[in-house]
Amino acid sequence: MADTTETPGFAVETSMASDLPERFRRSAEFVVIPLLALIVSGILFSVFLALLGKSPVGFFALVWKGGFGTSFSWQNTLVRAAPLVFTALCVAIPARLGLVIIGGEGALVLGGFAAAAIAIPMIDWAPTFLLLGVMAIAGMLAGGIWIGCVGALRHYRGVNETIASLLMFYIAVSILNFFVEGALRDPSDPNKPSTRPIGSDNMIGVIPGTDVHWGLLVGVLLCGLLYLLMNRTTFGFAAQVAGGNLRAAQSQGLPVGKLMVVSCAIAGACAGLAGFFEVAAIHGKANASLVAGYGFTGILVSFLARHNPLVIIPVAIFLGGIAASGGLVQRRMDLPDATVLVLQGLLFVVILVSETFYGRLSIFQSKGEA
Amino acid sequence: MSKFKLSRRTILKSSAAGLAALSSAGLPRFAQAAGLTVGIVYVGPRDDFGWNQAHAVAAAALKDVPGVTVVEEENVPETIAVEKSMESMINLDGANLIFATSFGYYKPFVLDLAAKYPDVQFRHAAPLWTEADPKNAGSYFGYLDQAHYIDGIAAGLSTTTNKLGFVAAKPIGTVLRNINSFLLGARKVNPDATVQVIFTGEWSMPVREAEAANALVDAGCDVLTCHVDGPKVVIETAESRGIKCCGHNASQAPLAPNGFITGAEYKWETIYKMFATDLAEGEALPNFTGGGFDVDFVRSTPYGAGATEAAIAAADAAREEVKAGQPIFVGPINKQDGTPLLAAGESLDNYEPALDQTDYLIEGVSGSIT
Numbered sequence: 001m002a003d004t005t006e007t008p009g010f011a012v013e014t015s016m017a018s019d020l021p022e023r024f025r026r027s028a029e030f031v032v033i034p035l036l037a038l039i040v041s042g043i044l045f046s047v048f049l050a051l052l053g054k055s056p057v058g059f060f061a062l063v064w065k066g067g068f069g070t071s072f073s074w075q076n077t078l079v080r081a082a083p084l085v086f087t088a089l090c091v092a093i094p095a096r097l098g099l100v101i102i103g104g105e106g107a108l109v110l111g112g113f114a115a116a117a118i119a120i121p122m123i124d125w126a127p128t129f130l131l132l133g134v135m136a137i138a139g140m141l142a143g144g145i146w147i148g149c150v151g152a153l154r155h156y157r158g159v160n161e162t163i164a165s166l167l168m169f170y171i172a173v174s175i176l177n178f179f180v181e182g183a184l185r186d187p188s189d190p191n192k193p194s195t196r197p198i199g200s201d202n203m204i205g206v207i208p209g210t211d212v213h214w215g216l217l218v219g220v221l222l223c224g225l226l227y228l229l230m231n232r233t234t235f236g237f238a239a240q241v242a243g244g245n246l247r248a249a250q251s252q253g254l255p256v257g258k259l260m261v262v263s264c265a266i267a268g269a270c271a272g273l274a275g276f277f278e279v280a281a282i283h284g285k286a287n288a289s290l291v292a293g294y295g296f297t298g299i300l301v302s303f304l305a306r307h308n309p310l311v312i313i314p315v316a317i318f319l320g321g322i323a324a325s326g327g328l329v330q331r332r333m334d335l336p337d338a339t340v341l342v343l344q345g346l347l348f349v350v351i352l353v354s355e356t357f358y359g360r361l362s363i364f365q366s367k368g369e370a
Numbered sequence: 371m372s373k374f375k376l377s378r379r380t381i382l383k384s385s386a387a388g389l390a391a392l393s394s395a396g397l398p399r400f401a402q403a404a405g406l407t408v409g410i411v412y413v414g415p416r417d418d419f420g421w422n423q424a425h426a427v428a429a430a431a432l433k434d435v436p437g438v439t440v441v442e443e444e445n446v447p448e449t450i451a452v453e454k455s456m457e458s459m460i461n462l463d464g465a466n467l468i469f470a471t472s473f474g475y476y477k478p479f480v481l482d483l484a485a486k487y488p489d490v491q492f493r494h495a496a497p498l499w500t501e502a503d504p505k506n507a508g509s510y511f512g513y514l515d516q517a518h519y520i521d522g523i524a525a526g527l528s529t530t531t532n533k534l535g536f537v538a539a540k541p542i543g544t545v546l547r548n549i550n551s552f553l554l555g556a557r558k559v560n561p562d563a564t565v566q567v568i569f570t571g572e573w574s575m576p577v578r579e580a581e582a583a584n585a586l587v588d589a590g591c592d593v594l595t596c597h598v599d600g601p602k603v604v605i606e607t608a609e610s611r612g613i614k615c616c617g618h619n620a621s622q623a624p625l626a627p628n629g630f631i632t633g634a635e636y637k638w639e640t641i642y643k644m645f646a647t648d649l650a651e652g653e654a655l656p657n658f659t660g661g662g663f664d665v666d667f668v669r670s671t672p673y674g675a676g677a678t679e680a681a682i683a684a685a686d687a688a689r690e691e692v693k694a695g696q697p698i699f700v701g702p703i704n705k706q707d708g709t710p711l712l713a714a715g716e717s718l719d720n721y722e723p724a725l726d727q728t729d730y731l732i733e734g735v736s737g738s739i740t
Binding site: 065066070072076079080181191192193200278282287289293323327328330331336338 | 444446448449450455457461462463478544
């Protein structure tokens with residue numbers, strides 16, 4: 001590549017020959033830097049534990065045991081990872097356009113609420129597949145419109161999408177509470193305001209042989225689909241261009257507004273689907289328990305995955321494992337519940353800092369550029 | 371439902387008479403088990419000066435019982451997380467008795483796990499168990515309105531403006547019942563007393579609780595009490611505004627050294643120790659147990675500096691009356707809208723199941739449910 005002084009034919013050969021190690025060197029950067037970041041945050045967290053007088057080794061052993069050490073732990077981890085996959089996608093897709101959406105929780109809440117609400121008049125007569133299908137569509141529509149509005153506000157009115165999506169989360173929770181405690185409240189449950197249950201026969205079951213509901217598999221498939229969309233289609237390419245340089249994209253005639261609204265709508269639909277699975281696979285109804293923070297943990301997952309839909313899967317499992325082990329850590333080490341939040345926070349900060357090293361470490365650069 | 375009511379009353383009476391244990395047959399596991407491991411799950415922090423602390427205090431007392439190991443987990447949301455936390459206690463810590471202390475843990479999470487782990491006993495802190503539910507699940511509950519009634523008596527003798535303030539979370543059955551009982555206590559000793567209620571809409575929303583408490587003081591209330599998960603903010607606000615207060619759930623006496631009168635407290639350790647002893651002796655646990663002062667499931671917080679001699683004397687006397695079964699709801703009582711609840715000469719038993727379904731405030735309480 002850099003050997004421009006050589007004859008053209010020879011240059012092609014060397015570039016062919018050096019291409020593989022070169023590519024390896026480049027992609028190694030994306031493996032080594034996150035790994036180093038993990039190790040650094042592990043060390044920092046160990047210092048934190050040591051200051052509290054607790055054994056770091058014991059802690060990591062418990063995280064292993066509680067998150068990945070037994071078959072029960074794995075299922076615990078995967079169950080917790082399932083909603084994170086969806087809510088991380090809600091952050092990752094708009095991030096390609098340079099949009100930072102942090103209100104996926106609102107789309108999850110409304111998606112779950114819409115799914116439960118549309119089910120109410122259908123429970124008595126609709127067959128399960130029809131009921132679930134309509135619920136899923138309602139959930140995706142509600143979430144999609146919600147975050148789609150954030151994209152539209154950004155494009156047409158110049159409203160900051162981060163703040164708008166965060167504030168709209170509070171509106172979403174209020175909408176949920178308004179209906180669940182009012183018009184759509186199931187009168188048979190006087191003490192926990194909820195919508196009418198869809199009935200255990202209509203609930204989505206678990207993947208055979210596990211405790212994990214089908215939502216995880218759907219999430220994994222969705223990650224693959226959206227990876228293809230963002231990396232192998234003109235839509236994804238256009239989104240990436242717009243994310244790289246908005247003005248340049250506009251001057252090239254790309255429909256930036258449409259890209260933003262559609263990306264945000266897709267993102268919201270993902271979070272809405274998470275809400276649908278919470279209702280259809282876990283709770284069977286909508287109530288305040290939908291507001292569980294999955295949307296906010298999803299932000300962390302997406303950033304750790306560098307907004308790559310395929311990487312979201314292992315990262316969601318990793319964070320699901322940390323969450324799954326949180327209880328064991330509390331019980332065995334007598335550490336407060338916030339301990340795993342400290343670990344998550346450290347990870348987040350260190351990973352963000354590590355982002356600044358991409359392209360700056362000479363070991364990963366080709367000789368010509370180094 | 372009627373079956374449930376009947377059996378509950380029967381069990382209440384029998385447990386009061388010390389006959390709660392029905393049979394010791396068919397209880398293979400715990401009798402031989404060398405030790406009993408009790409898992410306790412909390413929805414919030416263990417030191418919230420409220421609902422969770424009341425349980426944590428009892429858990430601490432349970433730890434002193436020989437042969438009992440207690441494992442605890444706090445801040446567990448009412449989602450699949452609680453199912454996994456309980457399952458983790460069973461699988462990784464060998465728990466054989468689980469106390470699920472938050473309302474929303476029961477359906478579907480406790481019910482699902484009880485079916486999945488028939489050898490483990492599950493008990494849930496709300497009157498929800500019915501005959502249709504698994505036999506290894508059950509409910510325990512303290513009738514805190516009895517203690518709120520005593521608070522009302524002490525408050526009614528402490529007020530000079532005759533206006534008592536009540537900060538309430540959600541307008542649901544148990545909360546409304548506590549408000550009504552508080553007023554009835556106050557009215558018993560001070561016919562001019564009124565109770566002003568503000569609902570915050572959330573179980574834990576400190577900012578709104580502080581606003582509500584200040585608004586009540588501004589409106590002329592000179593005694594405050596509350597029914598929220600963590601009464602800390604309400605009690606501290608009352609103290610800082612120089613008025614008196616009554617507590618709720620756990621002891622808040624240290625928060626108000628000048629104005630604290632007394633408080634309505636659960637005494638879960640009575641139930642926890644009873645269950646632990648029953649299991650250790652191979653006895654069956656009751657599926658439903660509940661009660662008030664008569665069975666030592668609730669108590670009044672020791673009087674603080676805000677309690678006058680007269681208030682103490684009246685409250686102590688009334689407690690003995692309630693303990694002896696004298697009813698709190700004695701007619702004539704009208705609902706807020708003027709419709710009669712009880713005519714003169716009528717009364718409701720303190721464990722009348724209809725009171726669980728309270729969906730009204732009574733005359734003398736100002737503030738709207740909707």
